[in-house]
Amino acid sequence: MISSSSCSFLSNSAVAGSRSFCGGARKGHSSPFRVVCLAPSNDRNGSVVLDSPAKKEQIRNEPTSPPAEEETVSSGGPQDVYGEDKATEDQFVTPWNVSVASGYTLLRDPHFNKGLAFTEKERDAHYLRGLLPPTVIPQETQVKKMIQHVRQYQVPLQKYMAMMDLQERNERLFYKLLIEHVEELLPVVYTPTVGEACQKYGSIFMRPQGLYISLKEKGRILEVLRNWPEKNIQVIVVTDGERILGLGDLGCQGMGIPVGKLSLYTALGGVRPSACLPITIDVGTNNENLLNDELYIGLKQRRATGQEYAELMHEFMSAVKQNYGEKVLIQFEDFANHNAFDLLEKYRSTHLVFNDDIQGTASVVLAGLVAALKLVGGNLADHRFLFLGAGEAGTGIAELIALETSKQTNAPLDEVRKNIWLVDSKGLIVSSRKESLQHFKKPWAHDHEPVHRLVDAVNKIKPTVLIGTSGQGRTFTKEVIEAMASINEKPIILSLSNPTSQSECTAEEAYKWSQGRAIFASGSPFPPVEYEGKAFVPGQANNAYIFPGFGLGLIMSGTIRVHDDLLLAASEALAAQVSEENFEKGLIYPPFTNIRKISAHIAASVAAKAYELGLATRLPQPKDLVKFAESCMYTPAYRSYRQQE
């Protein structure tokens, strides 16, 4: 056996950042075991050497006779559109090599396994002969095979499990499949199916994903972070599981959300999978079913609150900064609103933090509204907004609309807020309720008599835009939609709550009850609807449009703090991606098919704004930020492995 550090290509820093699964292999298997190095390796100029696209094509066409390994060209860097994934690292070129075990262990390492795509030469070089059936198939064929495999399942959760299984076996194939079939597979790895997966998380997973930090680890969180095998982390998505989609407190089982969001960071935004870290903070759960379930995987105690909660979170935030530095992005996801706003407020000036439910959602909805104005006319200031739901998503969106309107009109924020109304579980938010309101609702308490029912609020406020962020399914009733349609020629109706079961109305209901006049989008996807012989394609208003590109923009520019203007920049970039063809179909969001291109534009716009505000630390500023963003993106094509001499 040769230890990983004996690889002559490995510099000290590369050793620190490399994955070595040698230890596991030693314990588990007695198969031949040696160190191999992956191309890329470094040429003398410090640039990364990769196989050329032409050579990759040759491999595809002639899988049984791979070209000589010496035929390599320089790649990576800004010219290499979607070519390599190194540019999101801290230095422009990071000299690294990775050591992996060969043989049986290599096949069981999801980061490096290629399955039947291992070439004849690789099979010889890496002790794989006999461990695989004799056929060699290219990655493209593997993708075709896998999509057929996923499609054979009728039950969404089975499709989800097939995808997770693939992710655990062959990471690059997982991402290639997801990228190439993004419209079809997004509802499988993300909402709505991820909601059901979280509900059943404890029983469907054989192998833990991500990092669990519970109250038991108090005082030792830095130690726990150091147990994670990757060192160069760029994005952490963290939840405490208290508000998972619209499904409530799922405790430790909320882990499905950070895992799913981070797979979108990679597939949609091109952030390297090894730079992504899903974390669940387990402070207990108030979900009685879970507390009484002997198979529940989390802490069986009621949720810690107050000082105990704050101390654990503070230790976590400090440990993250200590371990990964100032520039790691921490995305808060699906915290309950009584913690979410406070955490964002507390850490926004000391850490690079972003709350997806408050800020990402706001940015995506503002983009959809700006696009919708092209269909309905007028400026933001000409419209009146009514929300069902005044929590993270509702007040986050409301605040960004107000900010943008105020910038456009030079009117004070307090003045423009008066055009925006919110309804919570107790009715319309009005000034007579102000004393008892949570702090994030107070700015929305306008003078009005109390109104209890949504339909009455619609008839009294006469909104042009109705937005559902209540987490309560079927609350946009026939009466409500008909009222919107009687007030507006083209009512804008957004049912943002997830998963599908919690959507305020279905696409079919929105079109049917508005006689085909609604401009509709929903948080979870609905299939196209036919109404009176006309096809309607509903859009998906989901923060998945924003956070991957937004995060990439922060990372590639080395931005150290999130500023509201960055959210506006992301929003503007997304709205600009809606084409005439999309508008003709009534769409206010572009299709997800082009999401990597969209993400590159969002990233560029966010980075440009960060440079303008002096928040970006990566200097000099690249000239063409879109190209730079594209060059930073991870691509899941297999790499050629070569043996160490």
Ligand SMILES: NC(=O)C1=CN([C@@H]2O[C@H](COP(=O)(O)OP(=O)(O)OC[C@H]3O[C@@H](n4cnc5c(N)ncnc54)[C@H](OP(=O)(O)O)[C@@H]3O)[C@@H](O)[C@H]2O)C=CC1
């Ligand atoms: N499409 C997307 O990208 C996103 C969608 N969402 C979805 O939005 C929903 C809400 O999330 P979030 O804002 O974080 O949750 P919060 O818990 O912060 O807010 C929920 C709000 O809905 C109100 N509410 C609950 N029941 C009713 C009811 N019957 N009538 C009127 N209002 C009601 C609550 O009222 P009260 O304050 O009185 O309790 C609260 O104001 C979830 O389903 C989530 O999945 C969230 C983020 C992004």
Ligand SMILES: CC(=O)C(=O)O
């Ligand atoms: C989409 C999302 O972030 C949510 O529903 O919570």
Ligand SMILES: [Mg+2]
């Ligand atoms: Mg969320």
